[in-house]
Amino acid sequence: MDTCAPMKYEACIGLETHVMQKTVTKMFCGCRNEYGAPPNTNVCPVCLGYPGALPVLNAKAIELCCKAGLLLGCEINPHSKWDRKNYFYPDMSKNYQITQADRPLCLGGQIVTEVNGEMKTFTIERIHQEENAAKNTHDKSGSLIDYNRAGTALMEIVSTPCMHSADDAFAYIQALKLIMEYGGISDCDLEKGHMRSDVNVSVRPVGQEKLGAKVEIKNMNSPSFIVEAINFEIARQIELIENGGKVVQETRGYDSDRGETFSQRTKEDAHDYRYFPEPDLLPVEISAAQISQWKSELPELPVQRRERYVRELGLPDYDAKVLTAEKHISDFFDTACHKTKQYKLLSNYMMGKVASLVTEKGVSVIESKLTAGTLAQVADLVGGGNISSSAANELIEVLFTEGGDPKAIVEVKGMAQVNDDSALEKWAEEAIAANAKAVDAYKAGNAASVNALMGYVMKQSKGKANPPAVIAMLKKKLGA
Amino acid sequence: MADATHMDVSYIAHLARIHLAAGEAELFQGQLDQVLNYVEQLGELDLSNVEPTTRSTAAFEHPGVNVLRDDTPRPSLDHDAVIANAPAARDGQILVPKIME
Numbered sequence: 001m002d003t004c005a006p007m008k009y010e011a012c013i014g015l016e017t018h019v020m021q022k023t024v025t026k027m028f029c030g031c032r033n034e035y036g037a038p039p040n041t042n043v044c045p046v047c048l049g050y051p052g053a054l055p056v057l058n059a060k061a062i063e064l065c066c067k068a069g070l071l072l073g074c075e076i077n078p079h080s081k082w083d084r085k086n087y088f089y090p091d092m093s094k095n096y097q098i099t100q101a102d103r104p105l106c107l108g109g110q111i112v113t114e115v116n117g118e119m120k121t122f123t124i125e126r127i128h129q130e131e132n133a134a135k136n137t138h139d140k141s142g143s144l145i146d147y148n149r150a151g152t153a154l155m156e157i158v159s160t161p162c163m164h165s166a167d168d169a170f171a172y173i174q175a176l177k178l179i180m181e182y183g184g185i186s187d188c189d190l191e192k193g194h195m196r197s198d199v200n201v202s203v204r205p206v207g208q209e210k211l212g213a214k215v216e217i218k219n220m221n222s223p224s225f226i227v228e229a230i231n232f233e234i235a236r237q238i239e240l241i242e243n244g245g246k247v248v249q250e251t252r253g254y255d256s257d258r259g260e261t262f263s264q265r266t267k268e269d270a271h272d273y274r275y276f277p278e279p280d281l282l283p284v285e286i287s288a289a290q291i292s293q294w295k296s297e298l299p300e301l302p303v304q305r306r307e308r309y310v311r312e313l314g315l316p317d318y319d320a321k322v323l324t325a326e327k328h329i330s331d332f333f334d335t336a337c338h339k340t341k342q343y344k345l346l347s348n349y350m351m352g353k354v355a356s357l358v359t360e361k362g363v364s365v366i367e368s369k370l371t372a373g374t375l376a377q378v379a380d381l382v383g384g385g386n387i388s389s390s391a392a393n394e395l396i397e398v399l400f401t402e403g404g405d406p407k408a409i410v411e412v413k414g415m416a417q418v419n420d421d422s423a424l425e426k427w428a429e430e431a432i433a434a435n436a437k438a439v440d441a442y443k444a445g446n447a448a449s450v451n452a453l454m455g456y457v458m459k460q461s462k463g464k465a466n467p468p469a470v471i472a473m474l475k476k477k478l479g480a
Numbered sequence: 481m482a483d484a485t486h487m488d489v490s491y492i493a494h495l496a497r498i499h500l501a502a503g504e505a506e507l508f509q510g511q512l513d514q515v516l517n518y519v520e521q522l523g524e525l526d527l528s529n530v531e532p533t534t535r536s537t538a539a540f541e542h543p544g545v546n547v548l549r550d551d552t553p554r555p556s557l558d559h560d561a562v563i564a565n566a567p568a569a570r571d572g573q574i575l576v577p578k579i580m581e
């Protein structure tokens with residue numbers, strides 16, 4: 001992801017990230033916020049922009065926006081208000097978008113995250129609440145509009161131009177996504193357009209304070225395309241300047257097939273949104289008591305959960321980092337931890353067998369037949385010496401694809417380890433009788449030769465003998 | 481938020497997608513200038529300690545802030561009625577002149 005930028009230029013990157021909040025209804029009306037509903041079924045006079053219809057604020061959206069702000073260390077604005085951003089486009093049938101221009105709900109804030117092993121702080125300027133536009137599709141004869149998405153709650157999180165590489169931007173987006181997911185603010189499903197960013201890129205000679213002319217790449221949802229677009233854009237701007245050219249402030253699109261940004265010819269007039277205060281909505285005032293109430297309700301963040309796994313469950317930091325990288329995986333692990341004390345075994349299975357099954361079968365752990373309860377039982381069976389590690393992997397695969405009761409499967413498939421002394425004793429005696437060389441070596445002081453005997457027993461028992469019990473039995477027999 | 485006592489009527493008309501007939505631009509420009517000059521008289525007052533008015537609806541009936549509703553769904557319009565109200569439609573979607581090349 002490194003850019004091939006010569007050292008004498010510095011890129012400055014800022015992101016305006018739109019996040020769709022997890023509300024049941026839209027921002028200003030009681031229509032459902034529902035993905036995939038038949039077109040134009042969740043619509044009413046308010047979200048269709050019929051004359052005379054009046055918007056009413058959704059309290060839950062305000063709460064989620066402020067909680068997002070609190071999770072990102074923002075100040076909650078005690079007085080915020082609403083404005084109209086005027087433009088003509090069929091995806092916004094009122095001919096204006098309700099947004100917040102000069103008094104947004106949240107001010108300031110930051111995201112602290114790791115970029116290539118280094119902790120970096122990225123600053124946030126503001127978060128404002130606004131509404132989503134409708135969905136357009138185009139064909140030969142015209143454009144088709146589905147207003148189901150029109151007027152759904154959308155927050156815009158604006159960073160400062162504090163990032164200097166595509167890696168920085170990638171880390172910022174990943175961290176932001178994780179915080180929004182953990183915080184219950186948004187599902188951040190990129191496929192469903194829950195999170196889209198406008199990316200501003202400029203370059204300047206190192207040491208120059210003033211920012212260079214910025215290029216805005218609009219409406220990107222794939223983090224990997226954002227990385228490609230930034231790298232292309234930084235290289236393009238530097239080359240332009242090196243060749244005596246000048247970067248023009250403009251909006252560019254990203255063509256992912258060609259891996260290039262391209263100029264989107266601006267319409268004949270520059271955007272002039274003629275913002276003015278929204279007369280149909282009253283301001284929002286948020287009290288200190290309300291803010292402390294919301295603060296007390298904030299859930300655990302990924303970084304806090306990672307620390308807890310190390311502190312309370314005794315996991316290595318590496319495990320804690322991997323397990324918390326995706327919320328649904330971490331939630332699954334958390335639930336399983338309430339059902340067993342075998343935390344390290346659970347962690348091993350989550351990162352090992354379960355993760356490889358997810359890749360192999362193309363099914364997430366949530367969609368699979370495996371449950372936190374059955375995985376916890378597997379860990380207990382292994383921890384209690386009832387099944388071997390290899391049997392555990394086999395058992396997890398069955399539970400993942402078919403489900404069922406772990407103990408019953410162990411029984412039916414004959415996976416149980418044999419701990420029974422008389423059976424072990426018989427195998428140990430056979431092993432000693434059949435491996436005179438190893439026995440002699442052991443008696444001569446080569447402790448490792450017991451492994452040869454052990455291998456014999458495991459083979460005889462078809463892997464069902466419990467290894468530590470076999471070793472103990474062999475040592476007892478040999479020592480006698 | 482008005483930043484000047486002069487606004488170009490032709491430009492404003494274009495932003496509002498209004499077509500002005502011959503002579504109308506001149507007529508409205510004069511009228512608009514008059515209105516703006518009139519409002520500009522407010523500039524003579526010292527308003528540095530006055531909060532902008534943010535309410536215009538039913539200001540006397542409630543505290544004037546925090547009018548919110550619960551996040552509970554209410555019935556939407558009947559789909560067929562919505563489509564019947566649109567100038568053109570196809571496949572349950574509203575059809576408009578093409579907005580992209």
Ligand SMILES: [Zn+2]
Binds near residue numbers: 029030042045
């Ligand atoms: Zn509606």
